Amino acid sequence: MPTGSHYSRSNEQQQMDAVVIQASGPPAQSLAYRSEPVPEPGLGEVLVEVHAAAVNPLDVVNAAGLLGTPLPMIPGGDYAGIVVSDGDHAGQEVWGSGPALGMALGTKRPGTHARFVTLPETWLSRKPERLTMTEAGAIGRSYFVAWQTVINAMELMPGETILITGGAGMVGQAATAIARWRGAKAIVADRHRPDGVEHFIDASSSDIREAVLEFTDGRGADMALDTVGGALFEPALRSLRFDGRMTGIFSAPEPKVRFPVAEIYNRQLHVTGLASVFMDGADVARIFDQLRPLFERGFLAPPAVKTWPLENSAEAYQTVLDGSAGIKQVLLPTGGGAQGRSR
Amino acid sequence: MPTGSHYSRSNEQQQMDAVVIQASGPPAQSLAYRSEPVPEPGLGEVLVEVHAAAVNPLDVVNAAGLLGTPLPMIPGGDYAGIVVSDGDHAGQEVWGSGPALGMALGTKRPGTHARFVTLPETWLSRKPERLTMTEAGAIGRSYFVAWQTVINAMELMPGETILITGGAGMVGQAATAIARWRGAKAIVADRHRPDGVEHFIDASSSDIREAVLEFTDGRGADMALDTVGGALFEPALRSLRFDGRMTGIFSAPEPKVRFPVAEIYNRQLHVTGLASVFMDGADVARIFDQLRPLFERGFLAPPAVKTWPLENSAEAYQTVLDGSAGIKQVLLPTGGGAQGRSR
C-alpha cells in the first residue's frame, strides 16, 4: 500500500484499501473492505489519492444491486483528493463527482470509495482553498445535481419562487442554498423542517398546492424541483403558475400516478427530469468550476458532515439508507490523519 | 351594410352581416346569422373586411359554451381580408389568426366570422400573393399552432423524427407539412391515413410505441406533437427516445391518466403544452410573416377547403364538430363573389 501521497510506480503491483461491492444486498452483506490493486491511469488520465468521498443514496442503490452493475466493483462517485500521478496536474487538489463511477453505465470505471481512483484529466476541477478535504468531499453529487437542474435546466432568476419537494434531503439543501444565493425564494416541502429554512410546508399533513399559493399571494411557484418522485408529482405540478417549469431527479418506476394531462397541456407547464448518471464527466467538472468561487466567497457553505474511516463504509452506507437527517456521510480513505488534516 | 370594400365612415351607424353566438349549445341552436353594427377601430387599430375565415374546433368549443365567453359574441379567429380603414395599412391584403378573438379571454374582442373585424395594427401580416383569399383564410390557427410547437418550442431539425398523434386533423396536417419542409421524418398516428402520408400508425389498432420503434430502427422518436390529449399521452411519451421532447396542444380536463413518472424523470423527457389562446397577437403575426415566404415559394401548400356563405355558418360549425376528414371549412363573409375570386 502506498503511504501518504508518496506514490511511486514500480514493477510490483501496488495495493490499496478499497470498498468493494461483492454481492447485491444491504450494505452489511454487499460491501467488503479489502486490498485491491492501485488502478493504472491510461492515456489522458490521472491517478487521484482520495482524501474524502461522500456516500450518496445512489451508491446505496448501486450496492443493493438495482443498477445492474457487474460485480465485484468499487463504488462511489464523489471525491476530494490530490493528483498523485505525474504530469500537468501533479499535486493539484481536486474535487468533484464522477457521474457514473462505480456503476455499470458508460465506462464501467471503478469508483472513489478507495484510496486511489483514476480519472480522465477533463473531469478535474480544482478544490476551493477555503474548504477542507472533508468539506469538499461532501459537496459532490448533491450540488452538481442541484446546480444542473436549478441553474442550467430551469434557469432560476432573482425574485422567482422555487418549490423544493424533499427539501430536507441533501440535494434539496443544496438547491435551497443555491436559490438563496440566486436571490430567489425557496419553499421547502418535506416531513421535517431543516434548520434555517424560512418557507416550509409539512408534506405529510398540508395541502401542498394551497400552502404554495399562500406563500406566493395566489400566483403559484415559478418552478419546482421534485426530489421525491411519484407521490408528490401531482401536488408539485399543481403548485406551479401558468407556464411554470418542473424538474424531477428520480422516480421509482412504480407505482404509476394518476394525473390530469390537461394540467400540463392547458397550463403550458414544462416538465422534465435529470438523468444525472448519463451526464458527461467533463460537463460535470465545469459545474464544479462554477461552484468553486461561490464556496470560496462564502455564498455557499458545506453541509454538516459525519466522517467514517474506509473500513466502516458498510455502516456509513446503512446510515444513508436509514435516512441521514440532513447530515452528509463522508468516507476518509486516507484514514484518521486525513481527518485531522481536514480541519 | 357597406358594399364591397367601399367602406365609408358616416354619422349613421353602418351595419354588417355577422355570425353571433347567442346561447350556448350545438351550432344550430347557438349561432345566429344577423345584422350587427360595423365595429369602430380604436387607436392603433384597423378595420379589416373579412373575405375568408376558417372554422376551427376551438370555435365550436366556444359556441358550445365551454370557454365561458360572455354572450352575445361574434366568434371566429382566422381570417384573410383587406384593410379598409384609412392609414398606413389601407388596402393591404392581410391574413392571420387572432389568438383569442371572439372569446372571453383577454380583450374580449369580437371575432372574424363577420363581414368586418377590428384588429390591432401589430397583429397584421401581409397575405402571400400566391394564395387566394379562401386559401389564405384556411391557414390560420392550425398552422400557427403547428409552427409554434414544432419550430419555436421543440425546434425540429433536419433528420429528426416527429410523432404526430391525431395527425390526420388540421393541426396534424400542418405539422406534417412543416416537418417535411424542415427535412424531418413525420410519423402520423391516427384512425385513418391522410393522403400522401408515408409513415402511418393506425392508432386504433397498433401498439404505437412498437410501431414508432420500428420506424426509427429502435431509437424512438426525437419529439412528439400530441394533438389528441389524454388517451395518447402515455403511448406518445413512451415512443420518445431518451432526452426526447413532447408538446400537447389541448387535453380535456377529464379523465385523469395513469402513467409512470419515472418515464419523464429517469428518461429525461421534456413535456410541455401550448395554451395558444394566451399567445400575444403580435407574436402570432410574426409567425404568419414566417409562413408567408414558405407558401409563396411552394414549400407549404394550403389544405383542401370547403367554402360556405356566412348564412350557413351553423352547418359549417356542425361539419367541424362531426369531424371534417382533413378538409378545412371556410366561411366567405363577402359572399359568392369572393368564392369566385378565390380560385
Next chain:
Amino acid sequence: MPTGSHYSRSNEQQQMDAVVIQASGPPAQSLAYRSEPVPEPGLGEVLVEVHAAAVNPLDVVNAAGLLGTPLPMIPGGDYAGIVVSDGDHAGQEVWGSGPALGMALGTKRPGTHARFVTLPETWLSRKPERLTMTEAGAIGRSYFVAWQTVINAMELMPGETILITGGAGMVGQAATAIARWRGAKAIVADRHRPDGVEHFIDASSSDIREAVLEFTDGRGADMALDTVGGALFEPALRSLRFDGRMTGIFSAPEPKVRFPVAEIYNRQLHVTGLASVFMDGADVARIFDQLRPLFERGFLAPPAVKTWPLENSAEAYQTVLDGSAGIKQVLLPTGGGAQGRSR
C-alpha cells in the same frame, strides 16, 4: 403645488416644481427650475411622486442637445417614489428607470427630474424595503444597463473573468458589484482605482492586454464590458480569449478606430452593443424586479450618493459632466424633508 403625498385631483390645474431643458447647452444655460403643470396619467398609467432621481451622463448629453429632443422637455430617467394616483398601485413605493424618459425617442414622455411623473403601470417595480428613497433613486440606469449587458446579454457565469473598461464609472461600479455576486472575477481598467477593487489596470499607462493576460494566467478574459468606447475598443477586444464576448454601451460616432477584423473573425469573438434607450420600459422593470431581492439581501449595495434639492439641478448636472468620481448625484424633488427621511 401639491404638498407631500397629499395629491388631490381638482378642476384647477395642479402645478409642480420641475427641471426643464429650455435650450441646448451646458447645464447652467440649458436647465431651468420652474413651475409646470402636474401631468395627467392616461389609460393604464399612474402618477408617481418622485422622492429621488439620479442624474446620469445621458441626461447631461440630452441637456446639451445631442439627442435632438424637442424643447422644452423635463429631463431625467431614474426615480424612486410613491404612486399617488388611485388604483391598484396606489401608495406603492416604486423604483426604476424609464429608458427614454425626457427624450425625443419613442413616446416623448416627460422625465423624472420633477415633483411628479406619469408612468405606464407595466413599468412599475416595487422598491426594495431595505433601501431608502435616496438610495433607491441612485440605482437606476447604471444598474439596469450593467444587468442587461453582463447578465442578460453576456450571461456571466461563476468563475469567469470580465474586463470592465471605465470601471470606475457608475455603470462600471454596478457591473463590478454584479460580477462579484455572480462569483466572477472583475478586472477594472480605468484612470484611477475605485475603492475595494481587487484587480485593477491603469488604463492611462498600462498595456491593457498584457495586464489582462497576467491576471488570467495567459488565458485572456472571458468577456468585456466596454463603457468607454473608441479608444479602448481594440485593447479590450485583444484582451479576450478565443470565443470571448464583448458588449459596449455607447461610443461617440467619431473618431473611427483602426483594428484588424481578423481579431473578431479568426478568434471567433462575439461583439455587440446595448442601445439602452430603445429598451422596452416593461422589460426594464423586470430587471428591477430581479435586482430587488439582491439589494434586500445585501448581495448588492447602493453607491455613495451626493444629494441635491431640485432647484440646484444645474449644479448637479455640471458635477456629472465634470466627472463625479464614482459618487452618484441624486436630485430630491420633495425637498429637504425627503433627504431627512432617506436616512
Next chain:
Amino acid sequence: MPTGSHYSRSNEQQQMDAVVIQASGPPAQSLAYRSEPVPEPGLGEVLVEVHAAAVNPLDVVNAAGLLGTPLPMIPGGDYAGIVVSDGDHAGQEVWGSGPALGMALGTKRPGTHARFVTLPETWLSRKPERLTMTEAGAIGRSYFVAWQTVINAMELMPGETILITGGAGMVGQAATAIARWRGAKAIVADRHRPDGVEHFIDASSSDIREAVLEFTDGRGADMALDTVGGALFEPALRSLRFDGRMTGIFSAPEPKVRFPVAEIYNRQLHVTGLASVFMDGADVARIFDQLRPLFERGFLAPPAVKTWPLENSAEAYQTVLDGSAGIKQVLLPTGGGAQGRSR
C-alpha cells in the same frame, strides 16, 4: 496498393497513392503525388476509402505554408467514401469534412487527399443516397461552414434577409441555397453574378449599403455573412438594420480597417466569426446528418464540379488558387472508374 475496395490487413505494410505537402509554396512546388503507407485506424476509428475529395481554399493556404503545418503532411478535409475496416460501420457510404485534417491543429491527422484516411467513428455521417460519390465529396467544408454560420450561429428565419459578401464563392453559394430553402431572401454581393441569383450587388462598383437598403425598402438586412473579410467589413456592417447580426468566416490579419465603433455599439449589432478549423469533428458530422435529408429531398443541390485524378492534384489546387468561378474542384483518389460511377 490495395485495389478497389478489397482492402485486407496483412503483415506487410499496405501502400496507397497520396498527395503530400513536402514543402511550403505554390501547388506545383509544394505538392507531391507518391506512395504512402495506408494508415492504421486506432481505437474507435475506422479506415475510409476516399472516392471523392474536394479541394478548398483552406487546403491551398495550408499547402502554401501559412498554417504552420509540420511537413510532410497529407492535406485535405472533405471526403465521400466507403468504410473499409471491419466493425459496425463496415461498408457504409459516408461523407463529410474533418475540420482540421491535414493540418497542424489539434490531432495532426493526415488528410483526405489520398486513397485512404482514418477517421474517428464519431465523425462519420451517412452519405445521401441521391448523391453520387463525386457530388457528395463536393459538399464538405463550404456547406458545413455555411450551415454553422447561417443556421446555427445566426438562426436565419423565413422572411428574413441575408447579405452574403463574396456570394459567388463556394461558401457563398452554399449559404444562398440554404437561405432559399429556409424561406429567406439572399442578397449576393460579389464581382460577378452567379447563375440563378435574384438579388445581386456588384461589389466592385456599387455602394453596397445603398443597394441593400433598396432591396429591403430601407430597412437594412437582418444579417450578413461576410466571406471576404477586410474590405467589405464596414459596408456589410452598415447594411444591417438596428440589432442585426453578422458573421465572418475568415479575414487576413492585415490590413487593419478603419470603422466607427458606434456602428456596433449604438446600433446594437451582433458581430462574430467562425473559426471552423477548431470545430469538433463530431459536431461537424451532426451538421452533415442535418444536410443529408435536404439533399435527399432535393431542397439542396450539389454544385457544379470538375474532377481530377489524384496525380493531377497540383493542377487542381492551382485552379482553386486562381479562382474557380463557382465550380468545385474534386479529386478522385480511386481513379477513373470512380469518375465513371459518379455520373
